[in-house]
Amino acid sequence: MKLLPQWDKIVSFEVPMWTPYGLDYRPVSFIGGADRFLKDIAFFAMELESEFIYLKGIRFGEVGVVTYDKTIDPGRDMVFPPLGFIMIFSYSRAMEKLISSFLKDDEDMEAGICFCDLLDRQMRLGGYKAIAIMSNNPFFDDEEFLENFVRELSKGVENKTPSSMTFFAEKFGYRRFFIPYETDNITDLAISGIFNNFEIAETASMLGSVDHRQFR
Numbered sequence: 001m002k003l004l005p006q007w008d009k010i011v012s013f014e015v016p017m018w019t020p021y022g023l024d025y026r027p028v029s030f031i032g033g034a035d036r037f038l039k040d041i042a043f044f045a046m047e048l049e050s051e052f053i054y055l056k057g058i059r060f061g062e063v064g065v066v067t068y069d070k071t072i073d074p075g076r077d078m079v080f081p082p083l084g085f086i087m088i089f090s091y092s093r094a095m096e097k098l099i100s101s102f103l104k105d106d107e108d109m110e111a112g113i114c115f116c117d118l119l120d121r122q123m124r125l126g127g128y129k130a131i132a133i134m135s136n137n138p139f140f141d142d143e144e145f146l147e148n149f150v151r152e153l154s155k156g157v158e159n160k161t162p163s164s165m166t167f168f169a170e171k172f173g174y175r176r177f178f179i180p181y182e183t184d185n186i187t188d189l190a191i192s193g194i195f196n197n198f199e200i201a202e203t204a205s206m207l208g209s210v211d212h213r214q215f216r
Contacts, residue, residue, distance in 0.1 A: 003100035004131065007112035011088065011132070013054065013066040015118050015125065024065065027051070027174040028166055031065060037146045038063060044153035046166045050095035053116065053130060054088040057142030064088070065176075066118065083138035085145070088116065091129040098156045099131060102149065109135050109145075 024030075028042040031052060038060070042052040054064035089095050091113065103109050111133045118125045 003096050005112045007114045007132065010115045010117055010127070011130070012117045012119055015066055015120055023173050023175050025170075025173045027065065027169050029170060031063060035060070037143070037150055040150045041146065041153065043166050044150070044157050045089055045095065046169060047157045048094040048098065048153070048160070049092040049165075050131075051090040053090055055086070055142075057085045057087075057140065058083070059143050066116075085133075085135040085137070085140040085142050087133040089131045089133075091131055094156065094160065095131055098152060099133060102152045103133070108137055108140070109133060 028039060028046065031038060031042045038052075038055070045052045052064065054062070054066050056062045089099075096113070099111050103111050111131060114130055114132050115127055116130045117127045
């Protein structure tokens with residue numbers, strides 16, 4: 001059962017060829033740097049079998065494992081601070097459940113399931129399923145949101161079986177690779193696709209064109 005909606009959008013990231021994306025020896029400590037919120041989010045996400053991929057906000061700029069160049073210098077290529085807010089995690093059922101519960105009464109935030117493509121000089125390296133959280137409020141307070149989100153992540157980790165994933169990733173390295181639909185049952189995916197197509201067709205027949213979710 002899907003707790004979050006499927007968004008009809010692929011988010012693309014240009015990954016600099018010098019970054020250690022394939023084999024990362026500091027997947028938590030480097031992303032977090034000196035900021036405790038980011039470090040905690042990276043740690044808790046990995047404990048929930050997910051990964052903190054990307055964040056863009058007024059206070060934090062752009063950080064994440066797909067933007068190592070901007071993580072080192074968050075103001076890189078920026079004339080003005082980024083408006084709005086977006087945060088992306090690799091997909092896991094545990095993370096989907098936690099985010100769905102956390103945002104259910106928040107009218108200022110939206111979350112959905114999408115796909116991410118990784119590019120190197122316009123060549124596609126691979127793609128994976130992801131969970132995106134976003135706000136269109138140009139002056140969204142990302143610091144307050146992350147403070148509350150870290151508390152929720154902490155509770156989610158406390159309620160599950162302890163994992164040593166983060167320890168081993170930091171000590172021996174964390175290898176990333178792509179397995180299509182690694183979190184989905186293929187039969188369930190096909191059935192969901194059929195029902196989704198029916199829904200889109202019926203909506204279009206009554207309302208005209210469908211307004212798909214789009215963001216960058």
